[in-house]
Amino acid sequence: MKNTPVDYNIVTNLVKESGIQDVGKASIREIKRLVDRIEAATGNKFIRMEMGIPGLPPAQIGVEAEIEALRRGVASIYPDIFGIADLKTEISRFCKLFLNINVNPEGCIPTVGSMMGGFACFLTINRMYAEREGTLFIDPGFPVQKQQCRVLGQKFDTFDVYEYRGDKLKGKLESHLKDGKISSILYSNPNNPSWICFTEKELQIIGELATKYNVVVIEDLAYIGMDFRKDYSVPGQPPYQPTVAQYTDNYLLLISSSKAFSYAGQRIGMMAISDKLFNTIAPDLKRFYYSDKVGNAMIFGSIYSISSGTSHSAQYGLAALLKAVNNGEYDFVEVVKEYGEKARIMKKIFLDNGFHIVYDRDEDQPIADGFYFTYSYPGFTGEELLKEMIFYGVSAISLAITGSQRLEGVRACVSLVKREQFPDLEYRLKKFHEDHPY
Ligand SMILES: Cc1ncc(COP(=O)(O)O)c(C=O)c1O
Numbered sequence: 114m115k116n117t118p119v120d121y122n123i124v125t126n127l128v129k130e131s132g133i134q135d136v137g138k139a140s141i142r143e144i145k146r147l148v149d150r151i152e153a154a155t156g157n158k159f160i161r162m163e164m165g166i167p168g169l170p171p172a173q174i175g176v177e178a179e180i181e182a183l184r185r186g187v188a189s190i191y192p193d194i195f196g197i198a199d200l201k202t203e204i205s206r207f208c209k210l211f212l213n214i215n216v217n218p219e220g221c222i223p224t225v226g227s228m229m230g231g232f233a234c235f236l237t238i239n240r241m242y243a244e245r246e247g248t249l250f251i252d253p254g255f256p257v258q259k260q261q262c263r264v265l266g267q268k269f270d271t272f273d274v275y276e277y278r279g280d281k282l283k284g285k286l287e288s289h290l291k292d293g294k295i296s297s298i299l300y301s302n303p304n305n306p307s308w309i310c311f312t313e314k315e316l317q318i319i320g321e322l323a324t325k326y327n328v329v330v331i332e333d334l335a336y337i338g339m340d341f342r343k344d345y346s347v348p349g350q351p352p353y354q355p356t357v358a359q360y361t362d363n364y365l366l367l368i369s370s371s372k373a374f375s376y377a378g379q380r381i382g383m384m385a386i387s388d389k390l391f392n393t394i395a396p397d398l399k400r401f402y403y404s405d406k407v408g409n410a411m412i413f414g415s416i417y418s419i420s421s422g423t424s425h426s427a428q429y430g431l432a433a434l435l436k437a438v439n440n441g442e443y444d445f446v447e448v449v450k451e452y453g454e455k456a457r458i459m460k461k462i463f464l465d466n467g468f469h470i471v472y473d474r475d476e477d478q479p480i481a482d483g484f485y486f487t488y489s490y491p492g493f494t495g496e497e498l499l500k501e502m503i504f505y506g507v508s509a510i511s512l513a514i515t516g517s518q519r520l521e522g523v524r525a526c527v528s529l530v531k532r533e534q535f536p537d538l539e540y541r542l543k544k545f546h547e548d549h550p551y
Pocket residue numbers: 165225226227228229255301305333335368369370371377381382
């Protein structure tokens with residue numbers, strides 16, 4: 114029996130009982146359930162870094178506006194599929210004020226989270242041209258999006274961007290685009306899981322190649338404004354959240370409310386389709402839709418089929434929230450800065466105890482501190498590390514499930530870790546380091 118911070122025998126037995134063949138390869142939900150059980154059996158509170166869920170209260174302006182809308186009786190009325198007028202206007206304003214781009218309110222559409230937004234994109238965009246096959250994911254990425262492509266029976270292509278930052282991105286992207294099979298490119302920025310952020314140069318490369326090869330960029334801004342190295346919080350003033358939309362008009366943005374406004378439970382997100390893409394005519398869409406105009410196929414074909422729009426009250430909540438944000442009355446960036454502060458401290462604790470940060474740079478700049486970071490420990494694969502660290506009361510997920518080639522890597526999410534737990538984290542990592550000298 115080993116002397117580990119969490120009882121070795123109990124953990125070993127519970128892992129056996131869980132039926133999980135290999136903890137290192139387990140899904141996020143499996144890890145969650147296992148850790149819940151270990152916590153209950155041992156009374157040890159884990160440093161829980163596996164789930165990417167907000168750790169802050171929801172933005173109150175949204176909650177109040179939703180309650181008021183419900184009291185007014187909106188629950189009994191089907192919302193328009195394309196979204197309520199106020200929300201469409203505020204999304205368009207948000208795009209102007211925080212990204213410095215012009216998107217017609219017509220192309221600003223609420224979705225049932227960016228999760229549904231992504232699904233609607235794969236459904237519509239990847240069917241614009243019969244000879245094209247699917248999405249190119251610039252990895253590492255959010256595993257569920259590939260699952261969505263699988264569910265749709267669509268092919269996809271991926272590469273890990275780690276070795277292809279800066280100028281190298283051009284050749285790599287072109288090697289995937291040149292045979293004309295790719296219909297869309299998807300990445301998140303800041304990136305889940307690695308927290309890398311593309312530089313302006315990289316966004317320019319992506320944008321210019323999207324135009325050259327007539328590929329739609331689906332830019333997933335789930336963590337908009339959260340690269341805290343720059344202050345993107347002031348509406349209508351530079352610096353603005355960097356976006357590929359500065360470099361191509363062939364884009365579609367997914368802006369989630371889940372993390373930026375801690376609004377994950379209401380399942381409402383935003384899709385902003387560029388004016389050019391919205392009005393693009395793609396005759397092959399007629400195979401699946403009544404209209405061959407992208408915007409119409411998206412709204413009246415895909416979104417209608419999936420969910421007939423987005424919860425009415427949540428739309429009022431988000432509209433009120435965005436209005437306050439756009440008017441400079443609510444600083445959403447200030448609220449979520451706490452994630453960056455926690456990441457800075459936690460990364461130091463990891464580094465001080467023999468761990469390394471895996472994705473550590475944006476070209477020549479150290480990466481930002483934010484919602485996620487990635488770590489490794491010499492001599493371990495990510496899967497082995499994850500498994501071993503369960504005995505030390507630390508849970509996370511392996512980068513292997515994110516399309517990363519850095520098999521030594523583990524993703525940590527800082528949101529659920531409380532500051533009071535930092536001494537525990539320090540003690541456990543120190544003990545891990547002592548037990549695994551190199
Ligand atoms: C990169 C990325 N995209 C999309 C989502 C889903 O966002 P939503 O909650 O709006 O569906 C997440 C949530 O974790 C994410 O990390």
